[in-house]
Amino acid sequence: MAELIQRSFYARSAVVVARDLLGHWLVREIAGVRLVGRIVETEAYLGEEDAASHAFRGPTPRNRSMFGPPGHAYVYLIYGMHHCLNIVTGPVGKGQAVLIRAVEPLEGLDVMRMNRKGVPLRQLTNGPGKLCQAFAIDKTLDGHDLCLAQALWLEAGPPPQETICQGPRIGVRGDDKALSRPWRFFLKNNPFISPNSLNNHPCNASMHSDTR
DNA sequence: GTCAAGATTAGT
DNA sequence: CTAATCTTGACG
Numbered sequence: 083m084a085e086l087i088q089r090s091f092y093a094r095s096a097v098v099v100a101r102d103l104l105g106h107w108l109v110r111e112i113a114g115v116r117l118v119g120r121i122v123e124t125e126a127y128l129g130e131e132d133a134a135s136h137a138f139r140g141p142t143p144r145n146r147s148m149f150g151p152p153g154h155a156y157v158y159l160i161y162g163m164h165h166c167l168n169i170v171t172g173p174v175g176k177g178q179a180v181l182i183r184a185v186e187p188l189e190g191l192d193v194m195r196m197n198r199k200g201v202p203l204r205q206l207t208n209g210p211g212k213l214c215q216a217f218a219i220d221k222t223l224d225g226h227d228l229c230l231a232q233a234l235w236l237e238a239g240p241p242p243q244e245t246i247c248q249g250p251r252i253g254v255r256g257d258d259k260a261l262s263r264p265w266r267f268f269l270k271n272n273p274f275i276s277p278n279s280l281n282n283h284p285c286n287a288s289m290h291s292d293t294r
Numbered sequence: 295g296t297c298a299a300g301a302t303t304a305g306t
Numbered sequence: 307c308t309a310a311t312c313t314t315g316a317c318g
Contacts, residue, residue, distance in 0.1 A: 125301070127301075134301070135301085136301075139315085139316090142314080142315065143314085143315090144313080144314060144315080158301085158313090158314090159312075159313060159314090160300060160301070160302060160313090161299095161300060161302055161303080161310075161311070161312080161313095162300090162310075162311035162312030162313065163302080163303080163310070163311055163312080164302050164303070166301060166302085168301085181301055183301085209302070209303070210301070210302070211302050211303065212302090212303080251301070252301075252302095253300090253301055253302070254301055255299090255300080255301090295317105295318090296316105296317090296318090297315100297316095297317095298314105298315100298316095299313105299314090299315100300312105300313095300314090302310105303309105303310090304308105304309090304310090305307100305308085305309085305310105306307080306308080306309095
């Protein structure tokens with residue numbers, strides 16, 4: 083098994099972590115069965131300075147895990163029907179997190195297809211709500227420690243060969259500043275990024291793989 | 295207590 | 307473009 087990602091990785095700015103998360107593996111274990119997805123799209127959310135962030139107005143019962151230690155999950159229900167998975171980053175109390183927007187299925191495809199019946203491979207995990215359904219991630223995992231290698235964690239994957247693109251975040255509200263922030267990161271031309279990102283080429287400031 | 299809005303998705 | 311579906315948080 084690949085190397086477990088340590089807490090020090092998460093204890094940095096959400097913007098940096100969001101980009102560095104591309105190519106790493108999201109691992110879910112259910113009843114001994116292993117599901118793995120390669121992270122191909124993320125979004126960074128900061129704390130009280132970011133009008134698009136759930137943490138913008140300070141801690142509440144829902145977002146309380148955002149203000150906890152880095153390396154934990156923040157999972158919430160949106161539109162009454164879809165769950166979204168975030169990774170808490172940065173210093174305790176800042177309210178930073180990274181939304182996992184899309185992964186490329188690597189292991190446990192059969193279970194993922196079971197959780198999302200009749201869905202084409204390409205659309206199995208190409209959105210924040212879709213990947214949570216495929217990986218059976220819900221609010222019971224809110225606050226879960228990702229550094230324990232239990233139930234849900236991340237492992238280091240090989241550095242991505244694809245170009246890293248960035249652009250404005252999808253579906254967010256807030257002030258003009260928040261809307262203009264290029265804090266969505268994704269792997270160029272990867273078939274498993276969200277439909278929105280696929281249509282969002284050309285990417286803003288393209289850069290190449292990080293110095294992993 | 296009330297109520298509008300939501301870091302989405304699938305279907306018309 | 308719109309419905310689905312229900313929790314949250316702001317306000318009073």
